[in-house]
Amino acid sequence: MENKIISILSTGSLAIEALSNIPSNIQIDIQSFIETNNIVDAIKEQEIISFAQQKNNIVFTSMNAAEAVTNVLRENDLVPDWTVFCLGNATKKFVKSFFLSSNIITDAKNAKDLAELIIQQKVNSVIFFCGNIRRDELPEKLTQQGILVDEVIVYETTELKKLINKNYDGILFFSPSAVRSFFSNNTILSNTILFSIGSTTANEIKKYSNNIIEVADETSKEMLLMQTIQFFQTKYIHY
Secondary structure: OOOOEEEEEEEEOOOOOHHHOOOOOEEEEEEEEEEEEOOOOOOHHHHHHHHOOEEEEEEEEHHHHHHHHHHHHHHHOOOOOOEEEOOOOHHHHHHHOOOOHHHHOOOOOOOHHHHHHHHHOOEEEEEEEEOOOOOOHHHHHHHEEEEOEEEEEEEEEEEOOOOOOOOOOOOEEEHHHHHHHOOOOOOOOOEEEEEEEHHHHHHHHHHHOOOOEEEOOOHHHHHHHHHHHHHHHHHHHHH
């Protein structure tokens, strides 16, 4: 294995720092399969400002949503008294850079678990800042429990359906939308190992492939990349 060049495709961006210590026998190509854009207009900005005037229960399941909302809050010098429920390490880290840690509740691995956590807090309503193709699990589960969900779409995701003319030993996926975008134009070899940032993304992969799927122990790009490298250094030969 030491002399074999391992070829990996990342279907989303990776931090430069994360790529600085890649072993010499591992080659990583980066091709983004989705694009996200902030769509907060003047009307949504006023809505966010209005929400900031009161105590509210806020839900972020992506850093894109958190960035869109906090941009408005910063521009208007607002630090609202919100209880914030969020999902994923990147989102949690970003949210903690703005809100008081005592106001943040984050101990959930997926949307279903986050919904359970919100239900346990016995809240009556939440404001769910999300994207245009958000998944249904969280709002459906909360609504079933009688919790009012006010959805505010603050960013949109576009699938970039690129064609890849190369076979890879491993492919990294960071969202269900990237999975759909990738498989809309591409097929893979049966021995390609697929790496998923979480269980929701892994479940989406299973709709398109029977290949081996490795799921990150934590929902972070850094963890997924680290586990991918470890897999090909120590476990690859067992498959």
